[in-house]
Amino acid sequence: MPEIALSVRGLKAGYGEKVILKDVDLTVETGEIRVILGGSGCGKSTLLKCCIGLLRPMDGEIEMLGQRLDQLDGAERTALLTRIGVLFQYGALLGSITIGENVALPMREHTDLPESVINEMVRLKLAAVELTHAEHLLPSELSGGMRKRAALARALALDPELLFCDEPGAGLDPLTSAELDELLMRLRDRFGMAVVVVTHELLSIERISDKLIYLAEGVPIADGTLDDLKYSGEDEVRAFFARQAAGEMRGPQTALEALAAGG
Amino acid sequence: MKTSPKTSLRFELDGDPSAATLRLAGPVRRDVVAELNTLLERHAPGSGATLTLDLADVEAMDSAAVAAMVTAFRRARDAGGRLVTDPLSEQARRALATFRLGPDPQPKPAPPGLLESTGGTVIGGFQGFVDFLQLAADATFAIFDALRAPRRMRWGALAEQSIDIGSRALGIVGLITFLVGLTVAFQSAHQLRQFGAAIFVADLTAVSMVREMGPLMTAILVAGRSGSSIAAEIATMKVSEEVDALTVMGMEPTRYLAVPRLLAIIMMVPLLTVLADLLGCLGGFLVGVGYLDIAWNAFLNKMLEAIAPWDLISGLIKSVAFAYGIGLIGLFYGFRVRGGASEVGRTTTASVVASIFYIIVADCLFSVLFYIVL
Ligand SMILES: Nc1ncnc2c1ncn2[C@@H]1O[C@H](COP(=O)(O)OP(=O)(O)O)[C@@H](O)[C@H]1O
Numbered sequence: 001m002p003e004i005a006l007s008v009r010g011l012k013a014g015y016g017e018k019v020i021l022k023d024v025d026l027t028v029e030t031g032e033i034r035v036i037l038g039g040s041g042c043g044k045s046t047l048l049k050c051c052i053g054l055l056r057p058m059d060g061e062i063e064m065l066g067q068r069l070d071q072l073d074g075a076e077r078t079a080l081l082t083r084i085g086v087l088f089q090y091g092a093l094l095g096s097i098t099i100g101e102n103v104a105l106p107m108r109e110h111t112d113l114p115e116s117v118i119n120e121m122v123r124l125k126l127a128a129v130e131l132t133h134a135e136h137l138l139p140s141e142l143s144g145g146m147r148k149r150a151a152l153a154r155a156l157a158l159d160p161e162l163l164f165c166d167e168p169g170a171g172l173d174p175l176t177s178a179e180l181d182e183l184l185m186r187l188r189d190r191f192g193m194a195v196v197v198v199t200h201e202l203l204s205i206e207r208i209s210d211k212l213i214y215l216a217e218g219v220p221i222a223d224g225t226l227d228d229l230k231y232s233g234e235d236e237v238r239a240f241f242a243r244q245a246a247g248e249m250r251g252p253q254t255a256l257e258a259l260a261a262g263g
Numbered sequence: 264m265k266t267s268p269k270t271s272l273r274f275e276l277d278g279d280p281s282a283a284t285l286r287l288a289g290p291v292r293r294d295v296v297a298e299l300n301t302l303l304e305r306h307a308p309g310s311g312a313t314l315t316l317d318l319a320d321v322e323a324m325d326s327a328a329v330a331a332m333v334t335a336f337r338r339a340r341d342a343g344g345r346l347v348t349d350p351l352s353e354q355a356r357r358a359l360a361t362f363r364l365g366p367d368p369q370p371k372p373a374p375p376g377l378l379e380s381t382g383g384t385v386i387g388g389f390q391g392f393v394d395f396l397q398l399a400a401d402a403t404f405a406i407f408d409a410l411r412a413p414r415r416m417r418w419g420a421l422a423e424q425s426i427d428i429g430s431r432a433l434g435i436v437g438l439i440t441f442l443v444g445l446t447v448a449f450q451s452a453h454q455l456r457q458f459g460a461a462i463f464v465a466d467l468t469a470v471s472m473v474r475e476m477g478p479l480m481t482a483i484l485v486a487g488r489s490g491s492s493i494a495a496e497i498a499t500m501k502v503s504e505e506v507d508a509l510t511v512m513g514m515e516p517t518r519y520l521a522v523p524r525l526l527a528i529i530m531m532v533p534l535l536t537v538l539a540d541l542l543g544c545l546g547g548f549l550v551g552v553g554y555l556d557i558a559w560n561a562f563l564n565k566m567l568e569a570i571a572p573w574d575l576i577s578g579l580i581k582s583v584a585f586a587y588g589i590g591l592i593g594l595f596y597g598f599r600v601r602g603g604a605s606e607v608g609r610t611t612t613a614s615v616v617a618s619i620f621y622i623i624v625a626d627c628l629f630s631v632l633f634y635i636v637l
């Protein structure tokens with residue numbers, strides 16, 4: 001098993017002409033949970049999209065599990081993709097099939113396991129996210145938080161070595177959120193799974209993060225452990241932990257401030 | 264310890280069937296699990312028997328291996344036997360401890376029986392019809408409301424929809440009806456020439472285009488182009504909860520979404536029909552002059568004589584009725600959708616089928632009505 005699960009070097013990326021990410025360097029080791037922080041719209045989802053090959057970087061290179069996805073094609077590309085799992089920000093479950101079938105989909109597609117084992121695996125994964133009773137329901141029959149959990153079960157279908165999660169805690173109650181954190185940590189400790197997770201939940205960050213990276217307008221301004229960031233030299237990063245409201249500190253003046261000053 | 268010839272599964276089986284021990288070694292991952300499962304099935308402990316899984320030499324296990332063992336465990340328990348793992352390596356212990364055992368498999372909910380599903384279809388169909396009438400009434404009132412208070416009208420949306428439904432369809436409607444006019448004239452030319460009545464091709468083409476083919480072809484094209492896009496757009500908004508958002512913001516979706524689309528389609532389809540009539544007649548004219556060698560002014564005169572004002576008007580009345588139906592059907596199917604992306608596709612198809620069905624039936628009724636009653 002490679003020591004470095006994900007390595008991003010000098011990444012520059014964006015949409016069309018618009019550059020969103022610049023000079024991003026990021027290393028994630030196996031058995032490490034790496035949290036990506038930053039205000040909304042700063043490019044966290046864009047960074048994940050680059051890593052998993054949905055967005056071609058403008059510059060820089062990305063290596064996952066010792067291989068470069070952009071240099072592979074055909075069977076090798078598929079083989080690498082089966083070793084990673086992705087939890088999309090909005091779940092991205094297929095709407096026409098049940099939750100159980102959604103979770104079974106990658107197993108049916110990429111393994112030759114017998115049906116009985118696949119069904120049992122589906123139940124194990126659904127039990128892990130507390131969704132066993134929803135196996136035969138359609139995604140449209142679930143709440144937002146349940147869909148998120150079902151999507152996590154699907155991301156874990158093939159025991160990924162590297163898991164990307166985009167805001168897994170959003171829309172979940174604190175208890176379920178804590179249980180999902182437990183699950184991620186269990187998988188990290190027992191299987192050495194590496195996790196790259198975008199989240200804003202301070203509680204969750206304190207529980208799970210081994211290392212963090214803070215993006216401000218697409219540029220990493222802090223990279224290190226929780227303590228490193230809490231006592232970072234950057235005001236914005238400190239403010240995030242202090243009040244989670246840096247926006248107020250650097251945001252534009254209010255209408256009152258502008259008008260009372262007479263322009 | 265044997266190594267399987269097919270896969271790299273290393274295993275050894277000891278003891279008699281009532282108290283067997285299956286020893287596994289090495290990594291047990293999903294590439295060997297299919298075979299492990301076969302082994303476990305073949306040596307499943309019967310009533311009163313025990314199968315011991317010795318996992319002391321297992322170096323790694325994944326969730327597929329855990330699942331195979333859990334399946335075997337359930338199978339053994341249901342048969343009155345026992346399956347235990349003993350002893351365990353540290354890796355095996357961790358893997359088994361990672362996953363919680365879900366409840367026993369629940370049966371899939373059975374699909375409803377024939378009687379129930381037939382009844383459901385009938386009731387659903389009736390309810391659907393009632394809902395359709397409700398929507399038609401709501402939308403019609405909303406249109407009159409909008410016309411009474413033009414300031415609240417969404418003129419921008421109306422213009423946008425009109426461009427989409429009208430201007431963008433000019434090319435295809437013109438081309439198709441031109442070809443239809445050509446074909447009708449050509450087919451009838453052959454027949455009528457046998458009686459020396461070739462000049463009547465002018466009457467036949469003109470009347471059939473203006474009364475029948477123009478409105479009909481235009482409506483079918485608009486149903487395929489715009490009815491489907493209305494249904495798909497509204498359905499997408501519905502499944503992404505945009506329609507709900509409009510409702511709670513106090514914007515009645517029938518008014519906000521339906522009125523511009525319905526008004527646009529009612530205005531544009533008759534205009535497209537006029538174009539269709541003209542180009543259909545042009546097609547006939549070209550056949551008359553080019554193929555039948557009739558003097559162009561004679562043919563043109565004959566065509567103009569053949570068309571009474573009522574022919575034109577009845578065609579346009581029909582086209583308005585078609586347009587209103589296409590719009591309402593698109594809206595109805597759009598608003599009715601529940602579920603996810605696949606439902607959007609299904610409802611769009613259903614709306615086009617329903618619109619075309621409606622157009623043909625309505626056309627039939629109108630034709631009879633206009634000739635017999637009026
Ligand atoms: N498909 C897209 N096309 C163009 N711009 C996009 C697209 N997706 C996101 N963006 C822009 O990229 C920036 C970063 O977005 P994103 O990575 O989704 O932010 P977040 O950090 O909240 O996940 C935003 O300014 C957004 O407007």
Ligand SMILES: [Mg+2]
Binds near residue numbers: 044045046089166
């Ligand atoms: Mg995002």
